[in-house]
Amino acid sequence: MTAYLDHAATTPMLPEAVAAMAEQLAQVGNASSLHSSGRRVRRVVEEARERLGAALGAAPSEVVFTAGGTEADNLAVKGLYWSRRAQDRRRRRIITSAVEHHAVLDAVEWLAEHEGAQVVLLPVDGAGRVRTSALQAELEAEPDGVALVSVMWANNEVGTVQPIGEIADIARRHGVPVHSDAVQAVGHLPVDFAASGLDCLTVTGHKLGGPVGVGALLVRRGLELTPVLHGGGQERGIRSGTLDAPAAWAFAVAVEIAVAEREAVTARLTELRDDLVAGTLEAVTDAQLSGPVLNGGSPDGGADGGSRLPGIAHFTFPGCEGDSLLYLLDAQGVECSTGSACQAGVPQPSHVLLAMGVPASRVRGALRFSLGRTSTVDDVRAAVTAIGPAVERARRAGLAAGTS
Amino acid sequence: MSGGVDSAVAAARAVDAGHDVVGVHLALARDPASTRTGARGCCTIEDARDARRAADVLGIPFYVWDLAERFERDVVEDFVAEYAAGRTPNPCVRCNERIKFSALLDKALALGFDAVCTGHYARLVDDAGTGARSLHRAVDPGKDQSYVLAVLPPERLAHALFPLGDTPKAAVRAEAAARGIQVAAKPDSHDICFIADGDTRRWLGARLGSRPGPIVDTDGAVLGEHGGAHGFTVGQRHGLRLERPAPDGRPRYVLEIQPVSNTVVVGARDALTVTGVDGEAATWCGPAASVGDRVGVQVRAHGEEVPGTVDVVGPDRGVGVRLDRPLTGVARGQTLALYDGTRVVGSATIGGTRRVA
Numbered sequence: 001m002t003a004y005l006d007h008a009a010t011t012p013m014l015p016e017a018v019a020a021m022a023e024q025l026a027q028v029g030n031a032s033s034l035h036s037s038g039r040r041v042r043r044v045v046e047e048a049r050e051r052l053g054a055a056l057g058a059a060p061s062e063v064v065f066t067a068g069g070t071e072a073d074n075l076a077v078k079g080l081y082w083s084r085r086a087q088d089r090r091r092r093r094i095i096t097s098a099v100e101h102h103a104v105l106d107a108v109e110w111l112a113e114h115e116g117a118q119v120v121l122l123p124v125d126g127a128g129r130v131r132t133s134a135l136q137a138e139l140e141a142e143p144d145g146v147a148l149v150s151v152m153w154a155n156n157e158v159g160t161v162q163p164i165g166e167i168a169d170i171a172r173r174h175g176v177p178v179h180s181d182a183v184q185a186v187g188h189l190p191v192d193f194a195a196s197g198l199d200c201l202t203v204t205g206h207k208l209g210g211p212v213g214v215g216a217l218l219v220r221r222g223l224e225l226t227p228v229l230h231g232g233g234q235e236r237g238i239r240s241g242t243l244d245a246p247a248a249w250a251f252a253v254a255v256e257i258a259v260a261e262r263e264a265v266t267a268r269l270t271e272l273r274d275d276l277v278a279g280t281l282e283a284v285t286d287a288q289l290s291g292p293v294l295n296g297g298s299p300d301g302g303a304d305g306g307s308r309l310p311g312i313a314h315f316t317f318p319g320c321e322g323d324s325l326l327y328l329l330d331a332q333g334v335e336c337s338t339g340s341a342c343q344a345g346v347p348q349p350s351h352v353l354l355a356m357g358v359p360a361s362r363v364r365g366a367l368r369f370s371l372g373r374t375s376t377v378d379d380v381r382a383a384v385t386a387i388g389p390a391v392e393r394a395r396r397a398g399l400a401a402g403t404s
Numbered sequence: 405m406s407g408g409v410d411s412a413v414a415a416a417r418a419v420d421a422g423h424d425v426v427g428v429h430l431a432l433a434r435d436p437a438s439t440r441t442g443a444r445g446c447c448t449i450e451d452a453r454d455a456r457r458a459a460d461v462l463g464i465p466f467y468v469w470d471l472a473e474r475f476e477r478d479v480v481e482d483f484v485a486e487y488a489a490g491r492t493p494n495p496c497v498r499c500n501e502r503i504k505f506s507a508l509l510d511k512a513l514a515l516g517f518d519a520v521c522t523g524h525y526a527r528l529v530d531d532a533g534t535g536a537r538s539l540h541r542a543v544d545p546g547k548d549q550s551y552v553l554a555v556l557p558p559e560r561l562a563h564a565l566f567p568l569g570d571t572p573k574a575a576v577r578a579e580a581a582a583r584g585i586q587v588a589a590k591p592d593s594h595d596i597c598f599i600a601d602g603d604t605r606r607w608l609g610a611r612l613g614s615r616p617g618p619i620v621d622t623d624g625a626v627l628g629e630h631g632g633a634h635g636f637t638v639g640q641r642h643g644l645r646l647e648r649p650a651p652d653g654r655p656r657y658v659l660e661i662q663p664v665s666n667t668v669v670v671g672a673r674d675a676l677t678v679t680g681v682d683g684e685a686a687t688w689c690g691p692a693a694s695v696g697d698r699v700g701v702q703v704r705a706h707g708e709e710v711p712g713t714v715d716v717v718g719p720d721r722g723v724g725v726r727l728d729r730p731l732t733g734v735a736r737g738q739t740l741a742l743y744d745g746t747r748v749v750g751s752a753t754i755g756g757t758r759r760v761a
Binding site for chain 2: 323324326327328330393394396397399400
């Protein structure tokens with residue numbers, strides 16, 4: 001029996017999304033073709049666009065389909081940087097946070113190395129929250145020199161929710177476009193593109209019960225983006241490439257359900273998460289929960305005052321190596337993650353934890369459990385039962401290797 | 405599981421033998437290359453993928469464990485330090501001694517494993533009566549790797565598994581192909597795994613700096629200049645740029661490297677002749693040798709075995725052997741491996757040689 005606690009990595013597809021996709025897979029037609037078959041498929045894409053937009057507070061013309069979250073992030077960061085610089089060469093600074101996903105950070109770093117960008121990494125506090133005062137100061141210092149701001153809505157490793165409303169406000173006041181990677185937020189937090197004040201927003205299918213390989217960048221009407229992919233001119237020239245109609249359809253179905261059921265799912269996940277945290281801290285007394293503290297929920301159903309995602313429980317276990325913990329839990333059928341990007345399969349120390357000031361010694365023993373809509377009390381029980389013995393053995397392995 | 409055919413077949417045999425097997429690829433390079441270039445280097449990302457696919461075929465779990473820090477410290481830095489001291493190290497021996505059957509084995513035991521299994525060509529034989537375990541040469545003499553494993557004491561051998569010792573290499577490849585393992589035809593990696601282009605001299609030059617210095621004969625007469633003492637090996641003939649030929653017209657060989665004075669000493673082949681070898685830091689794979697024991701002596705990874713007699717067994721882990729017939733080009737820093745038939749008696753690091761002249 002496997003307990004899957006890695007929903008932040010990917011989620012099982014909703015049966016409704018699978019059905020929607022399967023139905024469309026049998027249809028032939030390129031959405032760009034002018035004949036009936038093409039138009040039939042095109043209609044599927046356009047309805048998907050409308051449904052997705054409606055669920056997320058965006059007009060259909062503000063939805064650009066991509067091949068996933070990474071592509072959408074790259075399109076936002078590079079597309080905005082190039083168009084903003086083309087308008088005014090002075091705009092070289094990219095302001096982003098120190099805890100972004102690599103799809104944003106690496107794109108920004110690439111622009112610095114190859115396209116003359118200057119990167120400003122906004123520091124975060126011990127809970128992983130961006131200090132908006134730092135953003136304010138950066139923008140005030142030289143507003144004309146800033147190309148864009150990009151801050152994720154909620155962090156995928158430790159679950160910290162960023163003050164996106166405030167960040168968007170500050171950026172707008174200085175006339176700087178702002179992008180947010182919301183892949184972890186949609187379905188867990190109220191995400192309304194129009195109300196957010198953002199210029200661009202990334203969302204992806206496979207984090208909310210949709211298929212892998214499809215995502216969207218929501219782009220405020222009138223915002224100019226330089227395309228990353230050139231070709232047939234699809235998506236108003238912003239993103240060329242034959243549209244994956246079945247995937248877009250399944251994506252839209254999944255987003256609708258995720259948004260509609262958000263409150264109920266969030267309430268259930270919060271409870272499961274709280275049990276997981278309590279159980280883990282009891283089993284391993286020197287484990288530390290990363291990110292904002294749990295406050296046990298608030299009366300209006302917004303658990304933790306909206307400061308953290310409902311499903312993520314990230315811990316550090318002193319004296320342990322992440323790869324030892326992963327192996328031991330995997331061997332018990334408990335599937336989770338060290339929460340960091342992997343190069344050739346080897347976990348690297350998390351830049352998120354380091355940015356939060358977690359000491360290097362603790363960063364090695366990091367583990368992220370992430371719950372999702374299909375998570376049950378049995379999953380939590382399996383994790384809580386396995387963690388104590390796993391940590392004990394991992395500590396012994398850490399001592400044996402002379403690394404503690 | 406290195407991504408090579410030997411470790412893949414070894415894993416397969418361990419599975420067939422009924423063991424609970426987990427495949428582990430060791431990430432030892434700090435900055436692994438993306439793909440293999442021929443047979444040089446090892447443990448690139450491509451190799452990791454080959455290992456993963458072999459694990460898939462075998463249906464076993466697969467992980468990549470990062471031991472790059474330990475490897476750098478215990479193998480690579482040791483390699484550099486040995487050359488800096490004028491010795492010729494064998495990093496594969498150090499890797500087995502300090503990484504595969506030390507860092508890795510310790511971690512594995514702590515995590516609940518019983519043994520580390522590798523694709524080394526060597527045999528472990530357990531005595532039916534006493535239960536004592538001994539290490540033996542592999543049946544394929546061309547591939548035998550008992551020399552690089554001779555540094556392992558009994559308590560480490562107790563947790564080792566070498567399934568390939570009884571099979572010739574060609575048969576291992578055939579077996580891999582029969583099992584559907586993709587790397588059946590992948591070339592063996594040779595040379596040093598962390599020097600991808602095989603240019604040890606240049607690699608050492610980058611680490612240690614290359615200062616020109618004198619090449620002298622045994623009387624101290626200067627015969628030429630070298631571009632850097634590191635990278636020369638005792639017994640080496642090529643790569644010497646000598647201004648004057650020897651009076652007897654015969655080639656000269658590197659006899660000694662003196663790192664402090666940055667001098668390389670050369671001489672005639674006879675001067676390389678060694679009648680005895682003295683080792684330090686001896687490890688015994690079973691009971692220690694005694695003075696008077698007859699042994700087979702091997703001083704190079706793929707060198708011939710020469711009969712000899714143990715004539716020194718010191719309290720400070722020193723051991724010495726007198727050879728029945730002389731050997732040429734024995735380098736300090738290499739491993740002295742002693743055999744009793746096919747059984748490995750033990751090994752030591754060569755500290756000195758006894759010359760004829």
